[in-house]
Amino acid sequence: MLVRRLTTLRQVRLSSSIANHEPAGPSVKTPLPGPNEQALRKRMDNHFQTISMNMFVDFEKSFGNYMVDIDGNAFLDVYQQISTLPLGYNHPELVEFARSDPMITSTVSRAALGAFPRSDFPDAIEKALVSIAPKGLKNCQTMLCGASANEHAIKQAFIWYQTQKRGGKAPDDEYLTSCMEQKLPGTPNLTVLGFQGGYHGRTMATLSVTRCKTYQKVDIPAFQWPIAKYPRYKYPLAENKAYNDAQDKECLEDVELKIKEQKEKGHDVAVVIAEPIQSEGGDKYCSPQFAQGLRDITQKNGIVFLVDEVQTGGGATGDFWCHTHWNLSTPPDIVTFSKRMLTGGYYYADHLRMTEGMRIFNTWVGDPAKLLLLTKVVEIIKRDHLLEKNREVGKHFQSELSKLAAHHPNLLSTPRGMNTFAAIDLPNTEMQGKFTKACHLNGLHVERCGAQSLRFRPSLVYEKKHADLTIELLDKTAKQFEK
Template sequence: MLPRLAKSSLIQQVRGVSAIANAEPSGPSIQTSIPGPRSKELKQEMDKVHQTTSVRFHVDYEKSFGNYVVDADGNTLLDVYTQISSLPLGYNHPDLVKVASSPQLITSLVSRPALGSFPRTDFADGISHALTSIAPKGLKAVQTMLCGTSANENAIKTAFIWYQAQRRGGLGPDALHLESCMTQQKPGTPNLSVMGFEGAFHGRSLCMLSVTRSKPIHKVDIPAFDWPIAKFPRYKYPLAQNSAYNKKQDQECLADVEAKIAEWKRRDNDVAAIIVEPIQAEGGDHYGSPAFFQGLRDVAAKHGIVFIVDEVQTGGGATGDVWAHDHWNLSSPPDIVTFSKKLLTGGYFYGEHLRVKEAYRIYNTWMGDPTKLLLLEKAVEVIKRDGLIEQSRSVGAEFQKRLGELQASSGGKLDQARGRGTFAAVDFPSGSLRDKFVDLAISNGLHCGGCGDKSLRFRPSLVYTKKHLDLTFDLLDKTLKQL
């Protein structure tokens, strides 16, 4: 592992993905159990002032670099989890470190703009370079937000506002709507619902929990809206050997969507929006086919429902395209696409027909963070300069092949190997065996994580290369033999 001072100067010099790979540690280095003594000590200190129930270990972010994370005890791990799929360029990418010292970022940080009212003079340019340049096909308008949850929350608000405007012939709220909403009465407070799916995850705010259904612990004790829960496909793998079964899954799920739209209509609780993930990442890496999503898009259009695609975890390149929904080749674009994580800032792209005309309806103090936008602008430049989407596509193809081979040689310990690009998962017979594997893998120097009931997920950065892939599968094979 490179010393702290040497690494600090090296960060300013390294340029390009191959140079980053050469500057990284040669491999994992495990000094203590994980969490180690220092991490445990820090957790005890933190527990006096902050909740720590979900803390796994403390990280030395000054020493972490590229695809390697270093913990408080000096343990160095190859990281294929990357802050829950949130690092596009790994740790301390030199180009991002340089941006972090720029005058624009410093002034944005210390005099943080309330973007809804007092944006920076260069904010529109930043939007253009960072976000418009990678906008989903057919969508150019964009709204920044703090995180994925707030992006989804405000996307749903945007859908409700549009849906009600259509009921009023395209007009904004009148005096009766404005007065009645203050006492939560009709027509200002309408009965409207959002369709989510079994196994979905869209965030943990009060509203989003009504469409989040990945784990009971997220939802228990929290009041929820009476919103429909539709079926989402549960495919068998390999796909080529189970096409008839999987096609039937698509048909059954689309029929369920139609049935629930009709049912909620009868309840006088119209479905105003459908929100869906391209891959149910937190819920267990469940996929839908292009045919399923085209069918879902058609249903939404037929009923005048806003179609929201939640790309918070899938957006940013890991699936082999900037947007996972590009793989569907839809006949018309989604109405809204939300994003965060690998795209550093939260927000959503939307169709021009959904533009909110009245001030303060989509609003909060920050409305995003210009420091994150500056970092994203540079990250997008690096991704294009270094061909990282193309690299993710080619490395991802090899990753899928190797994951299938690992399953075949696992003696029944692994099943349902699946993925797109380096965004991948595989199942264990039980959640307890999966959790045991994760702990063993971490002790061997591979930082990975679970999702759903029994799945192991992989979320490496875009600077993850064939060299890292080979080491990943060596560590996976070693860990499987220890189970």
């Protein structure tokens, strides 16, 4: 069955458009969850809890922009596995590439990349990562996921900060002895400044800079790291310029204040971590002026500026890197990635290169198969001009989203976005939940972010016809609530 399906997919290979081979449209024939879903969930829950689960997916039947569940329901999927499929489901060329020897051996005999990399690893790094590196950042490090990317990037920044303090010297005996007892100077009082509403992962250190949802944090000990305000703009932006400029000013002042307060306590802020768009936090944007302000403050204080592009990176905002839209006078020091990039990791500036080995390390240090797959993804994105196409579709989608909000002023508000990376708000959390479920029943798989937003994270094979269908399904759903 799988072989037959994949053979069909291979035949699609030379087709000009993925869309021509997708289902004709969404179709939801069962209640949600459907009968097969309920039975499988019950079975799995005996051993693997299903309380956080959304639905089981039939990955053999899902294709392009369409996700099919195990009851045969087909959804136009604008969420794409939590924004992780750069080219939709089962892109025929990726399926074919997955049959190649390097993909097979790298999957079957996974390299411990930090110690025993494959001979094609340098080539893969150049093609998959260096070829699309953000301006000014040619060094990269692969990791496992978004949180592990942030976690290790923060550690690398701390190592640099301390090395600077030692005048470039390696840690001496005093450092090496005291670190084993978690005492000064080996274990320094460095902090990471994050923002209200930020999300950077759920490992122990990243959770200390994640301030998004209470259930993510409650009961877990945290580093006492400073929290600053992130702008909360009024929309439409152009009509609220004075208010929004004041937000930028207030938040930048808050950052400076928090850095000063830490210094007074003897706790240097070594890193400022920020998302270009607070995504899990509800698609909250910051202006290029605010970002430049952060860059200026970090440079002035010798702090590492870490831009977390785990959710925004990979092309959906019209560029591989969302922070490019800021046009910063000097690049950030670190940019982290994962999700659509298929592998976790980060880019970093030359001055952060280390002189001692084994300090940023773990068993796998990423996944070679995923990096190889990314070489193909990048090749396809460039060859098929998918970023350019995404900008066209995005412009159209943004304008239609605004019209939709105007048609349903009591239900939908604050349409916003960058190309196809977009969001719209519902009146409150309860409506957010109800509206999302109703969209699913209408065949649109959209998901929530923040307290009242719906987010759109389609892949780069999302075309105008998909954008129009998304709007049509949202409109249909909105009308059901207005009856």
